[in-house]
Amino acid sequence: MSKILIVYCSMSGNTKAAAEAVADGAKGAGAKVTLKKGADAKPQDLLECDAVALGSYDAFSYMGGELKDFLDRAFYPTQGQVTDKPYAAFVTHGGGGKALQSIESVAQSFKLKKVAEAVLVKGRPEGQAIADLKALGAKLAKVAAK
Ligand SMILES: Cc1cc2nc3c(=O)[nH]c(=O)nc-3n(C[C@H](O)[C@H](O)[C@H](O)COP(=O)(O)O)c2cc1C
Numbered sequence: 001m002s003k004i005l006i007v008y009c010s011m012s013g014n015t016k017a018a019a020e021a022v023a024d025g026a027k028g029a030g031a032k033v034t035l036k037k038g039a040d041a042k043p044q045d046l047l048e049c050d051a052v053a054l055g056s057y058d059a060f061s062y063m064g065g066e067l068k069d070f071l072d073r074a075f076y077p078t079q080g081q082v083t084d085k086p087y088a089a090f091v092t093h094g095g096g097g098k099a100l101q102s103i104e105s106v107a108q109s110f111k112l113k114k115v116a117e118a119v120l121v122k123g124r125p126e127g128q129a130i131a132d133l134k135a136l137g138a139k140l141a142k143v144a145a146k
Pocket residue numbers: 009010011012013014015016056057058059060061062092093094095096097098122123124
């Protein structure tokens with residue numbers, strides 16, 4: 001069974017709802033899912049997973065501080081040990097969404113491998129957005145199982 005880590009930050013619940021949809025999709029595809037807020041995630045979580053989803057709200061066109069804090073804490077302890085590990089990103093926003101670029105840039109620094117197009121959601125995910133987030137989780141699970 002592949003192990004999927006989902007690390008996210010959320011101030012008012014939109015990204016939390018998105019993260020839960022990603023988790024549903026990954027579980028539905030047979031993966032074991034660890035869902036953590038950035039503050040609770042540890043570098044070891046990144047080392048132990050087969051694939052990771054990184055989720056954030058857009059905060060002044062950058063990722064939220066709690067996800068950034070996790071990535072800052074995880075960088076040196078995982079350096080050189082997560083090369084080509086599959087990842088995908090999801091962002092909720094208020095009409096912008098440029099925060100995605102910051103996540104993708106930092107993921108490149110970790111040398112993670114992007115395996116699915118990011119899902120961008122305006123506000124609280126519903127309907128098609130939930131389906132897209134579930135599909136992202138399922139895709140991560142399938143790639144990680146190979
Ligand atoms: C401090 C702050 C800065 C924000 N900056 C942006 C922004 O630059 N672009 C944007 O599209 N939305 C911005 N937003 C809106 C949030 O990204 C959006 O409401 C998001 O869905 C909130 O997610 P959450 O409920 O998980 O906290 C900002 C919100 C906050 C609180």
